[in-house]
Amino acid sequence: MALDEFALIGRYFRTAQLERAADSAAVALGIGDDAAVLQPGAGQQLVISTDSLLAGVHFPEQYPPAELGYRALAVAVSDLAAMAATPLAFTLALSLPQVDEPWLQAFSRGLAVAARDFSINLIGGDTTRGPLNLGVTVLGQVARGQAMRRDGARGSDLLCVGGPLGDGAAGLAVVQGSDLPPGLSLAGQDYLQQRFWRPQPQLALGQLLRGVATAGLDVSDGLLADAEHIAQASGVALHIDAARLPCSEALGSWPELQQLEWMLRGGDDYVLLFTLPAAAKPHISQWRAAGHAITIIGSVHAGSGVLLDVGKGYAPLTGERGYQHFRSLDD
Ligand code: ADP
Ligand code: MG
DSSP, X not given: OOSOHHHHHHHHTSSXXXXXXXXXXXXXXXXXXXXXXXXXXXXXXXXXXXXXXXXXXXXXXXXXXXHHHHHHHHHHHHHHHHTTXXXXXXXXXXXXXXXXXXXXXXXXXXXXXXXXXXXXXEEEEEEEESSOEEEEEEXXXXXXXXXXXXXXXXXXXXXXXXXXXXXXXXXXXXXXXXXXXXXXXXXXXXXXXXXXXXXXXXXXXXXXXXXXXXXEEEOSSOHHHHHHHHHHHHTOEEEEEGGGOXXXXXXXXXXXXXXXXXXXHOOXXXXXXXXXXXXXXXXXXXXXXXXXXXXXXXXXXXXXXXXEESSSOEEEOSHHHHHXXXXXXXX
């Protein structure tokens, strides 16, 4: 690369803000050697997840670099939250078409803000020339057997969500400069834009759910698609009551049908969707009191697939029938 590869790494990635974003005893050796060395705590299991973001596919080429840096790490860390893990460290595989120093400066700044927000240190990576592509691998830890998997939901469990739905899709509409509803305030626009640029992985909630939730994941593809993942992995049916879906005040400015469409099918919310045994219900009010916006949106039953009640009783939502059922809201 034009700017020597090692100078580039030293200037933008081997920085105190990224290497020591968190006070972590787990990093025995960070950037600079052939590999990093991690020391998970005694009795802990390592949790590892990789995300690739390709320009033009996962984000527009002209994406503001500071926001891209923040978002790339936030969505990767959300997978740790979804496993009920505590972040330890991350690596960054970066492919760049050219060395654009203002871009790198802003990108690394946004990345460092996220690293600090989520208490996670950069421990290594790779830098190559090529089409703009970001590969983030996050590592976390969780006590043996306590990871929140997708396959443990059981009939009679409660189905819960950890925060408002639909804000990611509405945020994208704001960011893209789409026509906005007249009732949406400037503060509402700002809120939604932040929800899109700076998703907040629900790490603290994930950790509370350890050993309590029977199954869980983070909503990245949309509520229905992700609920289907739990239903399939657990071999159960999930019932969702549309009237209970939590909607932010800002999203409430759109017509009802649009709200529902985004809450059900919009992606990029990064809130946790999880199942709890009915006996764990008393925990919910405690967690709410501690500031976690948990809503019970449905329940788990014997059977398969996702069933939605939009006021006409529970009906399956998978396949063409489901689509038609949803369409029938129009009339
Ligand atoms: P090697 O050739 O041994 O794979 P590299 O020359 O690719 O090593 O990288 C040198 C050091 O810089 C390694 O510790 C590597 O993890 C780190 N590194 C390379 N690119 C990045 C990056 N984008 N962010 C953080 N660390 C990086
Ligand atoms: Mg290398």
